[in-house]
Amino acid sequence: MTRSSLTTPPPGAQPPPAHPDAPSAGSTLGSHYSKCFGCGAGHPTGLHLKARTPDGATVEAEFTVGEAHQGAPRLAHGGVLATAMDEVIGMSVYLLHKPYVTGRLETDYLLPVPVGTTLHLRAWCTGIDGRKAYLEAEGRIGAPDGPVAVRAAALFIEVNMEHFAKHGDLAAIAAEHQDYEVNP
Numbered sequence: 001m002t003r004s005s006l007t008t009p010p011p012g013a014q015p016p017p018a019h020p021d022a023p024s025a026g027s028t029l030g031s032h033y034s035k036c037f038g039c040g041a042g043h044p045t046g047l048h049l050k051a052r053t054p055d056g057a058t059v060e061a062e063f064t065v066g067e068a069h070q071g072a073p074r075l076a077h078g079g080v081l082a083t084a085m086d087e088v089i090g091m092s093v094y095l096l097h098k099p100y101v102t103g104r105l106e107t108d109y110l111l112p113v114p115v116g117t118t119l120h121l122r123a124w125c126t127g128i129d130g131r132k133a134y135l136e137a138e139g140r141i142g143a144p145d146g147p148v149a150v151r152a153a154a155l156f157i158e159v160n161m162e163h164f165a166k167h168g169d170l171a172a173i174a175a176e177h178q179d180y181e182v183n184p
């Protein structure tokens, strides 16, 4: 992964220990919002990611590139692939049991991804430094050990739930997702 200093954990930053209330190994992770373009089952053309954690530390999901996701004819749009990376990373911060938002997302495109391809996505945390979470993700073609088509590195910033109340619609999140606490 070609990542900048902004998405590289500073010396000494470590991945966090598992939060006691975070989903345990083997759990599936629910969608955070039914209309989310990345994970919402109610979005007509979204990515419909359904994530799970095999080990309580990493998150896996699959994304099948559809007609609605094209850039060049029959090939996935790069922005859509970046969205898949953002979403699977966003799901992996769920394991930290705190709300975070994307501050910076860097993406390497290694292979074109044709329509109909299933990308096997995986995301993990490389370090925490105060409010900053450093994360990486990859998307492999056709199988969990298939060729890597996309890699990403990200800096997520911890926020409080007031972020969503001030800028969005906290009630819409709370209505669907009771396990987010305002003061976790």
Ligand SMILES: CCCCCCCCCC(=O)SCCNC(=O)CCNC(=O)[C@H](O)C(C)(C)COP(=O)(O)OP(=O)(O)OC[C@H]1O[C@@H](n2cnc3c(N)ncnc32)[C@H](O)[C@@H]1OP(=O)(O)O
Residues within 6 Å of the ligand: 006, 032, 086, 087, 090, 099, 100, 101, 102, 103, 104, 131, 132, 155, 157, 159, 164, 173, 180
């Ligand atoms: C209920 C759960 C819902 C989950 C949804 C997940 C969806 C998937 C993920 C997403 O797509 S989130 C949507 C896209 N992201 C946003 O809309 C975030 C928009 N940006 C902001 O709201 C603010 O800029 C942000 C909260 C990220 C930071 O503002 P703050 O005022 O809270 O913090 P501040 O600016 O003081 O920055 C804190 C630290 O982070 C650093 N930082 C912030 N943004 C950065 C950036 N972009 N690049 C590098 N560093 C950054 C900043 O330099 C600083 O470092 P230091 O502590 O060392 O001084």
